[in-house]
Amino acid sequence: MKKFYFILAAAAMFLAIDANAQLGVGVGYNHGTTTTRIGNESDSDGLDGFYLEATYDWNFLDRGWGSLGLQPGVRFSYMGEYDSEEVLGVVAKESVNETYLDIPVHVKYSYDLGAVKLSAFAGPVFSLGLTSASKVSADDYMVKYHNYTGKTVTKGDSASSITPDGTPNYGRFDLKLGLGVGATFMEKFNVKLGYNIGMLNRYTGEQVADTKYKMHTGVFYVGLGFNF
16 A cells, blocks of 8 residues: 555656646757967857757746746757858858757746746756868869868869878867846747857867967857747
């Protein structure tokens, strides 16, 4: 009998958790920045793109002052930049493209105003770089460098594919601190904006004796979502 009551209690707890849980999907715009510091000098570059995500909201505390919950998720991000310039009648094209798989684990605070529910969230974001490539082309000639693997591919009169020895200088992994705010309408539609601050040095090459080389990335994003 005790075992039966235990199963009932466990089932009731599961149903209570499931009642406070919500699956969501979202899409939005993101802007990534890479800040490189060599000694006391720094320089920043930006890439624009989009993201697709799925989230799982679980509210574990509901009080008069609001609700507190956990929001893990998975996000695919694309960012890139394209530029072209004509020199002596030849059009030179340059592009950079990157894709990421991010796993955010946010602690989320929400306050229900009736027509709208406001929220703020923060937590770690575990980031894995999937692809990162820089490409330069002119007429029928092209050089493409894969930043994570060090592989260089050329197309043209002397096409080749070279994988050099050694370790590339750009690390795939990053741990970011995610911060953001959002609003949910009619319990289904939501908007949010946030910023992920890169905590790890993405430069993995050798350091010069008296000069520190650092590379940090960050991502600003704004998007729309739907809760099931």
